Amino acid sequence: MLSSTSTEVVRATLPVIGAAIGDITPVFYRRLFAAHPGLERDLFNRGNQAQGDQQRALAGAIAAYATLLVAEDGPDPREVLGRIAHKHASLGVVAEQYPVVHEHLFAAIVEVLGDAVTPEVAAAWDEVYWHMANTLIAIEKDLYAEAGTTPGDVFRDLVVRRRTQEAPDTVSFVVAAADGTPLPAAKPGQYVSIGVRLPDGARQIRQYSLIGTEPGTWAFSVRAVLPRDGADGTTAPAGEVSNHLHAAVFEGDHLEVSLPFGELTLTDGESPLVLVSAGIGITPMLGFLHHLRATGSERPVTVLHADRTPAAHAHRAELKDLVAGLPGATMVRWYEDLGVRPQRADLTEGLIDLADVELPGDADVYLCGPVPFMAAVNGALIDRGVAADRIRYEVFGPARELAS
Template identity: 60%
Template sequence: MLSEKSAETVRATLPAVGAAIGDITALFYPKMFAAHPELLRDLFNRGNQAAGTQRQALAGSIAAFATALVEHPEQRPDAMLERIAHKHASLGVTAPQYHIVHEHLFAAIVEVLGDAVTEEVAAAWDEVYWLMANALIAIENRLYAQHGVVHGDTWRPWEVTERIQETADVVTFRLRPADGKPLPAAKPGQYVSVRVELPDGARQIRQYSLTGSFAENETTRSITVKRVLPGADGPTDPAGEVSNRLHDHVQVGDVLDISAPYGDLVLRDTDKPLLLASAGIGCTPILAMLGHLAETDHRGPVTVVHGDRSPADHALRTDHRALAEKLQNGAAHFWYEQPEGSAPVDRAGVVDLSAIELPATDLEAYLCGPLPFMREVRAQLLALGVPASAIHYEVFGPDLWLAS
């Protein structure tokens, strides 16, 4: 890992770099996009850039990686690297783009920290960057090879065969390969990227979890898309520009550019008791996991937990409950902030694990939903004695867990 000399320098300068990393990333992105506008137009999420969440995620990942190098030099933070690499592969990131990032990131570091960036400091942090970058490139190359795609060329045309309005703001699109080739291998919990051309010519990319069946005889895949409302700047705000385009313009017969499946939050093959906890549209990877458990006649105990605004807002609610009840040892518990109809009174409000009985030992938990929800559920699980290594999560959008 880090050379001994660089480790000493990074350890000594980590507090200063960590304190300035927000300013560094805020300067880095405008510099890079000014030199390479195509990256913002066709690769980076313009909504996340406008909201600043991508800057927070980058800052958090760099700080976490550097901290891991100096505090645990004997091991590499593979879990974090795998998560980032899967996202990069779904976007079609290539090795030369890491050189572009390096150039503009280090220019921003020098501009923010000034004379503090001595030759020794620059060399040490350069080593940190390339340790992280080369590790990601290696993982991404492996992921591309697994799907048999040329590095970065992850896109295939898929035809929309069915459009299902799940709720007022959620639509499921059923898709089949338009090139007639077999479905790519996918695991329950994974996502695909969808590339959409927008009115201004930009080709923006978003990730959506695969839903529906993963059985070998399937000829289609499904994605379920929640409409994201524009942000503070109204219709011109880039937040939600892809989901709104999909909702308002994509119909049966249309063709979409879609990546191979990626994502490191996949259901492990285990007989241990499972907790599948979600909130909002975070139910989508959980539905895929539940479907797989039902198809494979899973015998172990499975506790399904979901929180939503109301039953009417709960996308795929009927499938969610039916799949849980199809399991030999499954139980579903839904909480609604605004209960109505058949929603039980004791499930009003937000998810509270103390209200249900969970297995005392060997529990494996999978979480997906808004970050505050996952942090709260994780805290409850840790308080119950569930080890952190048994709690797995998926973040939609930039991973801000490390940025907190």
Template identity: 65%
Template sequence: MLSETTAATVRATLPVIGAKIGEITPIFYRRMFAAHPDLERDLFNRGNQAQGDQQRALAGAIAAYATLLVSEEGPDVDTLLARIAHKHASLGIAPDQYPIVHRHLFEAIGEVLGDAATPEVVAAWDEVYWDMAHALIRIEKGLYSGFGVSPEEVWQDLVVVERRQESPDTVSFRVGRRDGGQLPQARPGQYVSVQVTLPDGARQIRQYSLTRAPRRTTWGLTVKAVPETGGSGVTAPAGEVSNFLHDNLFEGDPIRCSLPFGDLVLEDRPDPVLLVSAGIGCTPIIGMLHYLVRTESDRPVTVLHADRSPARHPHRQELAELVDQLEDARLHHWYEDLGVRPATETIRRGLIDLDSTQIDSDAQVYLCGPLPFMEAVREGLAERGVPESHVHYEVFGPDTWVPHTSPEMANA
């Protein structure tokens, strides 16, 4: 926890830092990558860097953490940091990397704030940084020890057992050990990192949800090829890793995966379950449904999925078959384009509409999809009386979604 003097300084300067942190983070990354080009090449997502997503995620995390630390109600910092720590663990982040971040971050702070970066202000925010860093290191240490590994031991060399086309732009892979041995236990909803060596020599890493985690000798993961997109003068680059995997990974090929991590986990409890997804966001939901089927769950389960069309819906048949195997489960679809198919009571045209679906306010909700979709669903759930504490979500890529925004954080 921060000292009273530090907390007062942070509280007083939070609006200023919040207003400038969007300028600080790009300079920080530029400085760090200039000094350590291997980090950009082999660790950070180059696509997210190009679009600024990583910078926005870091800015939001710092502002949110500082706000919690100076909150009169007391911070629930582990909830905020758990998602970051799981991501770090899936990358094999080690404690000795935090001083590197510290050095270049505070050089950037000094460059942007200039004379406003007084010794008192720098010392206060230095305390914030190390409080956050030590909390992350503590959580990450626990994640590593859970598997009995060190950070450099999270990676496993596996092989593709099966490849299957799930939709025009998605491919699923079943992976396992070459000797057919057991894989580490994964919890329903978790993901693994996949590392590939690209033609330019960069070793880029991406995370993919496990769709078949309960199968101890193989894991299932699904990859959507991300095309280059443009509009309003902004162009998003094509997915380097996703397209590489689509074009180059087949049965018998090696694949390098991390141990399973992720804080979006289906908990064993009697509450009703509401699983809501859009597009490729169905993958952690599929993993949860496999678990519910395998454990012969009698929990009431409602599954809501939105997609562009039935033809582009990955795991469409598998999703329906899993729901059919559960004792008390129902499935509803929404498609922007139904083609010539008529709408039915459970298959509708258009965007997801919570008002047309029976929702239990006591349900534990697991939500995954594009950010605008999740924001709309979250607002709809709040209107239906579902407590925010019941809503659990997964973001593919940097977590730039901060569901609660204080006045100080709004400036970030």
């Protein structure tokens, strides 16, 4: 924990630093990328940078971590860093990069806050940073060891064995080692990072959930991402990596693929499962269902999926087959537009509605889909009496919480 002196200083200055952190992080990234332009080109997500998502995520993480450090009684701060550590490990982040971040972050704090950053304030927040950084470094070291690799050595050159059109805008890829050596098994629900070299020379990296099909290979699905207008009036850019994979990667091509990481993994035991997804959020659920079928599980499973139309529903037939092959599984689907298909108890037109869905009180619930969808479902689950600690979710992109 923090020293007593730093704890008091951080507690006293947290309102000021917290209020300014949203101004500090853009300055930090500007300084960082000016000094190390290769980081923006070859490591950071340029789309998230352009939208400001990465800046908001960093601001929220620092403020939340500092709040936990000075709380009288709260959760272990280490618990909130798991998702970030897994993402870092999937990117190959190493301990030597943390001093670089420290240099430019503290220069940004001084630039924004000026004389308010006294030596005592600087020392206290320096302690916060290194507490957070060293905790992440320790977690990431354990993740690398668990993956059987040295820190940072996570990417492998793999060959695309199969490409399948799963929906009009979604393709799946099965990748394998060029020499046929079986790839290590992933935990159901984990993801891999895919690095591609784009036409402008930038190396960009994105994460995709493993859908778990054939032993010794990894499979993942990619939905094309078009520019889209947000509710706040901004326009989200097209998906650079996803669209490149759609347009340019086929059987026999090589891909730079990381070892599997991710904390949204299936819990052991016999408790019921509720799997809730929308759109391409179906992918980790497929990984769960393939694992349950492969292990002969008889756990009760409720699969709830929402999509635009049946035609847009990627892996629709595969999902039906998996549910049909599990003795304790049921499924309900919602489509915004059913077309001419009639509604029935397990097939409904409209947005997802949990009002009439039976939810076992002791179920472990998993969510994956767009953040607004997960936030709405999370709220509905809480209203139905599902304990918050039984609800787990995956957010791709900068980490965000589902409830304030």
